[in-house]
Amino acid sequence: xxxxxxxxxxxxxxxxxxxxxxxxxxxxxxxxxxxxxxxxxxxxxxxxxxxxxxxxxxxxxxxxxxxxxxxxxxxxxxxxxxxxxxxxxxxxxxxxxxxxxxxxxxxxxxxx
Amino acid sequence: xxxxxxxxxxxxxxxxxxxxxxxxxxxxxxxxxxxxxxxxxxxxxxxxxxxxxxxxxxxxxxxxxxxxxxxxxxxxxxxxxxxxxxxxxxxxxxxxxxxxxxxxxxxxxxxx
Numbered sequence: 750x751x752x753x754x755x756x757x758x759x760x761x762x763x764x765x766x767x768x769x770x771x772x773x774x775x776x777x778x779x780x781x782x783x784x785x786x787x788x789x790x791x792x793x794x795x796x797x798x799x800x801x802x803x804x805x806x807x808x809x810x811x812x813x814x815x816x817x818x819x820x821x822x823x824x825x826x827x828x829x830x831x832x833x834x835x836x837x838x839x840x841x842x843x844x845x846x847x848x849x850x851x852x853x854x855x856x857x858x859x860x861x
Numbered sequence: 862x863x864x865x866x867x868x869x870x871x872x873x874x875x876x877x878x879x880x881x882x883x884x885x886x887x888x889x890x891x892x893x894x895x896x897x898x899x900x901x902x903x904x905x906x907x908x909x910x911x912x913x914x915x916x917x918x919x920x921x922x923x924x925x926x927x928x929x930x931x932x933x934x935x936x937x938x939x940x941x942x943x944x945x946x947x948x949x950x951x952x953x954x955x956x957x958x959x960x961x962x963x964x965x966x967x968x969x970x971x972x973x
Contacts, residue, residue, distance in 0.1 A: 854944055
């Protein structure tokens with residue numbers, strides 16, 4: 750069975766500082782990995798994905814993620830965080846039938 | 862181009878009642894998946910519809926049922942509501958052969 754884990758419930762950073770949200774995965778085959786963001790009382794917004802190719806994936810709103818096969822990790826990063834990045838972030842893995850399995854989520858708070 | 866739309870946005874039901882939630886997929890998408898997101902948790906996969914058939918099902922009881930119409934829109938039905946069914950219900954649409962799923966804003970169901 751496929752799964753992801755987000756080891757941090759919360760991440761707090763100052764505006765302008767780098768932001769990292771951690772995710773590790775477990776799959777039996779090739780990983781299809783995603784990051785989504787959720788603002789209060791809203792659905793999920795797609796940020797980026799890793800299917801194959803370069804280990805550094807660039808996505809929306811200045812976010813990027815680094816795929817590391819040996820460490821089975823897919824950490825989300827942003828070089829300079831904004832207050833507006835404060836939200837709930839979910840890592841997810843997809844199976845061949847397009848079912849997504851999500852982590853528990855990480856709440857990011859960026860202080861001004 | 863409209864994205865994924867869900868209705869209603871909020872709903873309050875009494876224990877034992879039945880509820881129907883609706884989803885219109887993103888234009889051109891043929892696959893609809895439903896997820897339940899309880900407070901403070903990541904979304905959990907309920908089931909997926911493709912070509913008007915249930916293709917995959919998560920670990921949810923038979924009280925949860927669904928339907929997909931020829932225009933690819935979908936309904937989620939929950940019978941005999943429990944207090945524990947209170948959650949945000951998310952619909953996601955995708956296209957077979959493409960990678961990411963797009964989510965609606967969700968329906969907030971409160972069972973009292």
